[in-house]
Amino acid sequence: MQRNLCGRRLGSCLMKARSRLSKVDVAKAAFLVMEVLVIPLVFFGGCGRNSDYYGMARIPPLVEQWRADVETYAEEFGVSGYVELLLAIIAQESGGDVEVTADIMQCSASAGLPGNSISDPVESIRQGVYYFSTLLGRRADGEVDMDAVIQSYNFGGGYQDFVAEVYGGVHSEEAARAFSEKMCDRYGYSFYGDVLYVEHVKSFLGGSEKQEGYGSMEECIREYTGVPYVYGGNGKYGIDCSALTQKIYKSIGITLPRTAQGQYDAVRHIPDYEARPGDLVFFTGTYESGTHITHVGLYVGNDRFFHASSGDGCCCFAYLSEAYYSEHMAGFGRP
Template identity: 40%
Template sequence: MAALAAVKGTVFVVRNWKEITVGVVFAFILMAGLLLGMNTSEQQPIENINSPFGAADVPPNIAQWRGLVSEYTSKYGIAEYTDFLLALMYQELGNSQTLDIMQSSESAGLPPNSIQDPVMSVNFGVKHFKSVLQQGQKDEVDFATIVQSYNFGTGYINFVASNGGKHSVDLARKFSLNEASKQEWVCSDWRAPYCYGDYTYVQKVMKNLMPLDIAVGGRNYSPMGEQAFKAIISEAQKYVGWPYMWAGANPGTGFDCSGFTQWTFAKAGIKLPRTAQGQFEVSSKIPPAEAKPGDFIFYTGTYETDNYITHVGIYMGNGKMFDSNGSGIGMHDIDSPYWKSHLVGFGRVAD
């Protein structure tokens, strides 16, 4: 019987050799694709990898914590990072049921998941992120380095600062390998031999943050055009976290509100008056329903002066403005009670 089965098997192979060959090749290609797919997160470019600004693309189990995260980002003076931290939370938490929703236990010097109070987790997590952010800004590394350091620890900031100041997957691998060697860590998963942390952490976090919709012709397009808008915002992002500086109008002095708009708009070839009042006077007034990213948003009564207009910001859509105010340079919520109480309206300038 065994001999007969062997003969039948041989006949089957001979008669169907083409189909079998195609099947084997297809299986090989499929396996190769799966293996390559394991590391696509480090190969796929993320357009907004160095920008903390956007809308968190997260499921309901993460979005439910927005109010709590917003409370503590406001408490620690980094309200503009709320959506980014929700994107980070999704990477940290996934679909886990733990109440350490920002995985803050280890940052607090405790064993993993020791914290089982969401309020405590967010408090520690936001506070820890702010300390990482401040060190990164002090050492003048890019934002991607700051993100990766939430996973690696702040030693990565020092490492990148001494190696050009910009994060890359290659630098993350080198750092991981060095740290794993120091601690004699080994692993057999996809990270091997880079067994310290996750060297693809930046890409995994930033894919959860949708960039602001600035495409010309899109739902939320900028009337000044995509190229001009990007030039302005790319320049503005260089100064996120800088303190407000009265009468400042350039990077050497720092920026007040109108100095910030004057400097950034100049990068798109748009010349503006020096004061918020002057910028109000040269802009075309538009109703709130027609405001688009790149328009101005004007305020009154934010400090004592004879001028009617006392503050100006760059409207970004989605209830946000990019400006320099008492809490520093960054994205701020125009729907907060303070800003609502001082709002005058919106304006637009032509290039």
């Protein structure tokens, strides 16, 4: 249970969303308006961004060490929703190992430089994230799909032109092979790029795995989105964090203890990179409770979790990468 998460004044999710509109720039405001007016039709009161890839990247420590730098530049270049994908790209390109190459995102060519010219890994991340942000433009315009964007990180932006013209904007292995052959013929190469680059990058993403019975959990999430937060509550009139996760798990036939600490004690603790939609995510120190664990939510992938929040005054979505939650996060758990 959670008494005063974030120490913010209680209020409805919609009021919270409206108040944010005055605090963001015009572009972000436009996106928030779309969220407030459209998304509540499906998830009333839901607060969150969208991305095509869900789940935290399953990456080794050599890649994880660069997360903060990726997050910094992702925010700078307007691609914060793609941090996990960018980390997966690093994992594929270099494994994050500067002993192999300082150009850990293999992006020197995108800056007009010879291969592996970038000698600072942080500069490689800056350039790589910037390059990725430029590739997203045609995706935003609906000309190509997301897989074409990923493949073009390896092939270059010309691949997007090729896919848009020949394959209706839809990436496939066939399209990748055709483009590779075209470039080999044009420049006399024996091979060009990695035709299975999308599959290789996706192998580092946990988006395809979900907790068994997750569909029933999603129905419960829809049912409770926007329900008021009430400390000690256990129903539609109002509910707190541990009662919410207890109800969600009950929907798939699993009984959890009533309190956040009790749930933490009852589950298997897992590393962040193994987290998948449907896992529990725990927090500590969110209020004075006399227990180590003071808050719990349900991880839904792509950095998001669903919880009963006293700060927002209702059951809604939030992001683990937000400063408050990352500071208080205690880890993931799975029954």
